[in-house]
Amino acid sequence: MKLIKIAFKSALNRKVSLSLAIFSIAISILLLLGVDTLRKQAKNNFLNTISQTDLIVGARSSPTNLLLYSVFHIGNATNNVSYASYQDIIASKKVKWSVPISLGDSHRGFRVMGTNGDYFRYYRYANGQNLAFQHGTAFSGVYDAVVGIDVAQSLNYQLNDEITLSHGIVATKYGEHADKPFRIVGILQKTGTPVDRTVMISLQGIEAIHIDWQSGTRSSLRISAEQALKMGLQPKNITAFMLGLSNRIEIFQLKRKINDYAKEPLLAIMPGSTLAYLWQTLGQFEKILMAISALVLLAGLIGLLIALLTTLNERRREMAVLRAVGAHTYHVIILFMLEAMLVVIVGCLVGIALLYGLQSIMQPIIAQNYGIYLHAQWPDTMQIIFLGLVLMLAMLLSLIPGVIAYKRSLQDGLMVKI
């Protein structure tokens, strides 16, 4: 107990160099835990976003691209799927259910997704959970909208509020579909998936807001919301669709049939296996990132060692006096260990605090741009074991200055120097 007090008081005398050491340890801990946390949470997020959907079909591009834009709302579709092809494919007896998806519009930075009522019936996330409404119900009219919980909370929306949608993903004034406002009829419960950040309307709604648009700009012909309703809002295109099969054994047959579809170049993917392939590739990057973080930590620990070694000269007197008043040799070594532990423990705590601080700042930004939700959580067992290892390593390193100091303490410090 006394030793801790001495170590602490002694450390106070060298607070500048030690706090720099603490800081460098904190940064490396932040980096290591941050990379690890992000890796785990991103993976969980991805795996939990879609469940029990057998196939996703879109225009022919890469499987990863199709998966990312259709489910995670990352990136954009390369092309559309004609509604006729969609209906042709879902007419197959192999198909049990289907959900069309139409993307491309936004509402104040949130993506708008056109779909139909089957979305709320068949879309599953996490371990097969259904979407549930916190308030209201699914849309029934053309100008009805359902919003995810994050949309409702961050824009402070209630049921029956009116919203206008914008053309394109980036909101611009000129692309506002202001003449056809939508009414919020439902707010979904939190899912922790990109659904939370989505405004959902019917395919007819998507058709209605684009009815007086041609080639991406508004034509001079204006059609009012009421007129549009009478114009038979049959969608011509959708962005992608999800499929559930009556019998999973036929999944590869149907997939091949869609990929060989003659009328239009289509791509059918299995979301689970596409994710698995994506993660296989990312695994390499994870390893590299972890290796870099480990090296940064090593640099931090060496920084600590340097801080301890450079003070050796200053502390000759201190050690000698301690020995003179009856301190054992091991007391000297323990003093150095205590100091190293102090630095590492405080460094770890600061690092963890920084991690949480950074997470809460970055959380909305990452969620908005990448649809990935970070949850602040306690370090898991692996991470705690890891922190323990760091502490042990620091103690081992502190033996070096400890042993040097103990060897010198007697002959050195009390000798009168000329």
Add this chain to the structure above:
Amino acid sequence: MNKNVIFTTLIGVSTFTLAQAESAHQHGVANVNIAISKQALVIELDTPADNVLGFEHEPRTEQQKQHLSDTLLLLNRADSLFNIPSSAECKVQQVKIENPFAHEEHAEDEHDEHAKNTHEEHETHSDFEILYTYDCQHQLSNINMAGLFKHFPNFITLKVQWVNENKQSAKTVTKKDNQVNFNE
């Protein structure tokens, strides 16, 4: 800072991982699709002829013809290629081989069109498509593919995609890492 790096990487990677699953004719590589639903188990093996046969042209010499029929016999022996835990009690129901050189031996009616197609291109590339259908009594936890690598040393990687009642996933199976687990 480091978070941004990861995500830029993530998006970057996504644009070049690409057509992994549907990769076209590539020697050494084959696609294996596994579907499990209730009692049924279906394994599809889609491979360039070179992997199983060692050549991709029409068998010309007697030796090559003999080799082709040996290969077909071997491909028929599902048990020696896929090792399925005996606890699942799976029995092979049917093995269907789509042989690119089938017009010499026998052409099934339903595959006429396909055979014609492959015929046109077979001077360059030919593929075998084999469909194994099983009937299983119990839940299946894994399939080991060491047999495939043993009997056909030309295989380097198998791109396995699988689906069962709960999950779908994928794995790149190699000679060393030769097992697909369905409960991971």
